[in-house]
Amino acid sequence: MLTNSLVELDRRHLVHPVSSFRGHEERGVRVLTSAKGARVTDAEGRELIDGFAGLWCVNAGYGHESVVEAAAKQMRELPYATGYFDLGAEAPIRLASELAERSPGDLNHIYFSLGGSDAVDSTIRFIRYYWHSKGQPERDQFISIHSGYHGSTTMGAGLTALPGFHDGFGVPYDWQHRISSHYIYRNPHGQDEQTIIDASVAELKAKIEAIGPERVAAFYAEPIQGSGGVLVPPKGWIKAIKAVCEAYGVLFVADEVITAFGRTGPLFASEEEGIVPDLMTTAKGLTSGYAPMGAVFMRNHVYETIAEGAGAKAVGHGFTYSAHPVSAAVGLEVLKLYEGGLLENGRKAGARLMAGLHSLADHPLVGDVRGRGMLAALELVTDKEKKTPLPASVQPATRLFDRAWEQGLVVRSFPQGIFGYAPPLCCTDADIDGIIERTRTVLDQTL
């Protein structure tokens, strides 16, 4: 009864993010009521394995009392303190310093946002300011990658290169450019990894030359493209692309909103790529979804240039809730959990997940298995030889998602017929095995 009235109220009043307004009205909302570990419970009392950690964010898993306590303590003592006008609170200062200590290279300066989208948006503003400070305001062109996702603010949605975030919104702008994705499975240059790297390097150089090297401000890349379908680049791809940016003096931004905080194994994916980006964005696992927060990491030279340019003036960027003390307290506690065993568990669970997904490779519908750590995907096809995508009639985004749900599994089901996995790092063997078994059942039903 409760569910029915909630569904009706939702239909009437709640505008959902990234949802089909009409489709949503027809299907009705699915309400979750509680969660523990890697399991969520819906309003009908059904328990499901959360194979997607909410929205690839609840990396630590659900129900950590110590996180709840940390938030409650902070709320009791000081629920809010602005960071404006040189004011502050202890928790964000401590979190910034803990993160700086662990981040690659000299990414020592941290600006806290409310999530990933505004972290990305903030980098655009900081980068513009950086080039103004350097006396090169004409460096105002930005390059990203097809199939990339960098959030949905007005500026960030243009760096995002997925049509659903552009059509009807008037983005991208003419200062936002893209190169092709590395997408190994469907790469027009074939599957040889070095050939793909060479082609991307050539394309980026040509793009920079076409824009005019003195005009290019920055290049954005996710270490693994998430919302584009979990596209893992060839080994060495990022390093090669970063070298091109360095050669042209273009700032390199690693968007680690999904990949940071143990999702691919280490705390930051840039670490395993052996790169130090000029700026890095994170969110999601930073607070593991217990409170909203994102972070922009800046290398010393970026921070110093902006500081030098501003002099005594305030750098006019920030929000009321930047560096929120409650979110920061959550972030500090979550970091303890990662280092107290969750990263380790995530690495083991990730190996089990990848092995399990590879065991599905001989299924007639599985065209590609890819991933790293606790970030993975199956790409489904009807003809493996020809890599024929599932027909639209299968409605992968909704019908396959529904079937998985019926089997007690939450996955991300992409419209092009890709199942995405990003379970919490706390997964037990039984959770991972459950994800694999339930996926197999859904595939068998889809044949």
Ligand code: PLP
């Ligand atoms: N950047 C990347 C790589 C993301 O995957 C996302 C969200 O999925 C964002 C930015 C936007 O983050 P948020 O949804 O927290 O605004």
